[in-house]
Amino acid sequence: MSALEVFRFDEVPVRVVDNSGEPWFIAADVCAALGLANVAQALAGLDEDEKGSISIADGTPGNPTRATVNEPGLYSLVIRSRRPEARAFKRWVTHEVLPSIRRTGTYAVAETPEQLVARALIQAQDIVARRDQQIAVLTPRAEAWDELASAEGDYSVADAAKILARSGIETGPQRLFEQLAALAWTFRASDGKWRAYAQHVSAGYLAERPQSHHHPRTGELIIDPPQVRITLRGVERLRVRLGVLRAVEAS
Incomplete structure (x- = not known):
C-alpha cells in the first residue's frame, strides 16, 4: 500500500x-x-x-x-x-x-x-x-449523464421519464406520475388533473405551464388545467431519489 x-x-x-x-x-x-x-x-x-x-x-x-x-x-x-x-x-x-x-x-x-x-x-x-x-x-451511464447535464429548460413528464430511463431509472410516463405523487411532489385536484405542490415549484423542481384552447363552435377561449413540467433540477433530484429507493427495495 x-x-x-x-x-x-x-x-x-x-x-x-x-x-x-x-x-x-x-x-x-x-x-x-x-x-x-x-x-x-x-x-x-x-x-x-x-x-x-x-x-x-x-x-x-x-x-x-x-x-x-x-x-x-x-x-x-x-x-x-x-x-x-x-x-x-x-x-x-x-x-x-x-x-x-x-x-x-x-x-x-x-x-x-x-x-x-x-x-x-x-x-x-x-x-x-x-x-x-x-x-x-x-x-448513470456517461452518455445519459452528459445529456442531462447539458440540457436546459423544463420537460413534460413523458420526456423526463425518457431521460430518467436512459440514466438507469425504471419508469415511464404514467409510472412517473405515480412516483411524483408518492414523493408528495404532485396531487390530483378535484377535476382529476395533476397539480404540483407549491413548495416543489418554489424549490425549482417543478413548473406549471398554462394551457388553453378555443371552443370549436363558439371560438371562446377556454382555460385548461396547467401542465405539470419537471425542471432540469427536478430531473436530477428524481434520479437520486428514485435510484436510492430502488436500491433500498432491492436490498
Missing part, C-alpha cells in the same frame, strides 16, 4: 491511498466533502467489498486505523448526499483525480478538455463493464 496523497475539494482535504493499483479514499474525508455527518451510518449502507480500513501515521492522536472506501463505495456515498456539491464532487473525482492517479500516481496538472473527455469515456465504459447491477443503477 503506497503513501497517502492529499487532494483538496473546495478546501476540504481528501486523502487517497493506492492499494494494489486501486485508489481507496479515506471515508471520513469523503463524507466531509459530501456533507454526510455520520460516517459510521453512511458506511453501514455499503456492501462489504466497497469499504475497508488502513492504518496510517498522520500525526493524529489515538487509533491510527482509518475507514476507507473504493471507487464504487465512493459513488454510493455520492448518491446518499443531499448537498448540491455532490455532483461537482463526483465530476472532480472522475474527471481529475482518478485520471491523474492512474496516469502518474499523483494529482498533477489537469489534462486538456479533449484528453479529459476521452479518458472519461474510457473510464465510464470500464465502470459499466465491471460494476454489478446495483452500481449500474446508482451510477
Whole structure:
C-alpha cells in the first residue's frame, strides 16, 4: 500500500491511498466533502467489498486505523448526499483525480478538455463493464449523464421519464406520475388533473405551464388545467431519489 496523497475539494482535504493499483479514499474525508455527518451510518449502507480500513501515521492522536472506501463505495456515498456539491464532487473525482492517479500516481496538472473527455469515456465504459447491477443503477451511464447535464429548460413528464430511463431509472410516463405523487411532489385536484405542490415549484423542481384552447363552435377561449413540467433540477433530484429507493427495495 503506497503513501497517502492529499487532494483538496473546495478546501476540504481528501486523502487517497493506492492499494494494489486501486485508489481507496479515506471515508471520513469523503463524507466531509459530501456533507454526510455520520460516517459510521453512511458506511453501514455499503456492501462489504466497497469499504475497508488502513492504518496510517498522520500525526493524529489515538487509533491510527482509518475507514476507507473504493471507487464504487465512493459513488454510493455520492448518491446518499443531499448537498448540491455532490455532483461537482463526483465530476472532480472522475474527471481529475482518478485520471491523474492512474496516469502518474499523483494529482498533477489537469489534462486538456479533449484528453479529459476521452479518458472519461474510457473510464465510464470500464465502470459499466465491471460494476454489478446495483452500481449500474446508482451510477448513470456517461452518455445519459452528459445529456442531462447539458440540457436546459423544463420537460413534460413523458420526456423526463425518457431521460430518467436512459440514466438507469425504471419508469415511464404514467409510472412517473405515480412516483411524483408518492414523493408528495404532485396531487390530483378535484377535476382529476395533476397539480404540483407549491413548495416543489418554489424549490425549482417543478413548473406549471398554462394551457388553453378555443371552443370549436363558439371560438371562446377556454382555460385548461396547467401542465405539470419537471425542471432540469427536478430531473436530477428524481434520479437520486428514485435510484436510492430502488436500491433500498432491492436490498
